[in-house]
Amino acid sequence: MKRGIARTAVRRWGVALAVPVLLGSCATTDDAGAPEPVRTPTPTPTLALRIERTGGLIGPAVEPGRLPALSAYADGRVITPGPQIAVYPPPALPALQVQDAGMDTVARLAVDAVMAGVQPDTDFGDPGVADATTTVVTAVTGEGVHRVRVPALIEASVDDPELTPAQRAARTRLKNFIQRATRLPTDDHLPEPEPYRSVSLAALARPYTPADEAPVSPAPTRQWPGPALPGAVVATDGRITCTVVTGAEADRVRDAAAQASVLTPWRSGDKTWDVTFRPLLPDESACTDLAGF
Template sequence: MTRLRGTLMAAAVPLFLLAACAQPGTTGAGAPDSRESPSAYPQGGDELVLRVESSGGFVPPDRTVGTLPAISIYADGRLITQGPVPAIYPGPALPNLQVVTLEPDQVQQLVKEATDAGVRSGTDFGRPNVADAPTTRVTVATAQGTQAVAVEALNEAQKDDPMLTAPQEAARSTLAAFVNKLSDLSSSGDPKAAGPYEAESIAALARPYVKQGADQPAQPEVAWPGPALPGDFINPAFKIGCVVVTGADSDKVVAAAKKANQLTPWTADGVKYLITFRPLLPDEKGCVQFKGNR
């Protein structure tokens, strides 16, 4: 099957803003069983083990569809993250996703460290006195099931925030240090391999084209070479459709996208669209994950 190479973009996927405390997952999270190792994790290669993602903040909701998680770690050791992007405007049409491969013992150690860092039911991170800050969600798969925490303003809150107690500040500091460690893994010397992430399929999120302001440079139109647009509506309120490109269509779409940018008007059947290109990660199937909470 043709594989796609990522090259950047990032918006911010809308997540329901959860309470800023640990939430048990949907796959059997509950009271720990002393007979099971808390660092056990799924063994299927494409099964998600750890993820860090951001939501909310001062971002228009119609611009948050299709965001990429900051970090995703899978059972086979793949760590997928967003790579560096050129400091240009408008930015490239394709995201720059990078993958490194961790050793099995590294993955197991990270699962243990995640629970030690508070990614478990009952951890209290408080709610700081910060407006319009993003919420950081960390998810980990353990022997007791999936655990997740959603923490408002993890990096934006002041140390002396009057809304936070000393234990809450300590919990937030511990989690922030763990997230920073995950971010550093992609550039550390520990992983044994690094390179572009090759997605088997890519989602094209199409919305009606809006003419740019007079102060914006005119962008040349490009004929859309893929499946019919706009596809299935994932957000009818903003008329955002989604089609998945794979197989024989992928080469044509990726070749065209490499010459485009985030403001390129794509034309299909006499209609203009703005398209967000979103490589699908190993645990993602089609357009369904863009319809709401991940």
């Protein structure tokens, strides 16, 4: 892509996202002419780019708890999985990190994603790899929302006989873009990532069953500190429910989860539950925003 075209695309993308912000900042005046304070709800951050994987061997019950590999927003924030502690069982709360990459960097990422093939007419083929994941890339530019779903992008070999040379080339371009985008946390020209603390948490509950490979000392059952489980939203397999906690309630749940592992049983009422904790990202507010619901 020529540099002038890229610059125009980024400028158009930025203007499109700036309009709602300007409209939301207007003030009114009272009869005396003095400006009145504007009390408008905080707008939901505009998603610019998301890279995620769905499906595979994890099963539909676990799908809603899966976190994207990258979520970038128009305000410059980039949220990615943080460093994971090498312990078993792992902590109940997944680690996320946030980085201020800057609005220009995020805008260019969205445009680059489209140029890398995130367009409805791109043919990535389907190698038919069993139990493979599907890579989903969503880019938002001034031209609208662009999304592709590529089966077995990670698992298929570069010379898979089920793919044409054009399909292989399209997959290589997209993979190269994803690798570059997900390396942002290590970019020396950007601020260091910091731990991301979500405003809200989703508690994904299913009836408790002991793990097949339980540790020598099983985790003690803990009293559930949030609203009564199991919740009301059911995933595709009918066994998992979802409850969103926010504000002070989310703080209590987060503090309790910080002392637990993924194998910790949670007691709510007269039943015991397995709970997966899924921090909600800035553009998410409800269980229906998660994959699998």
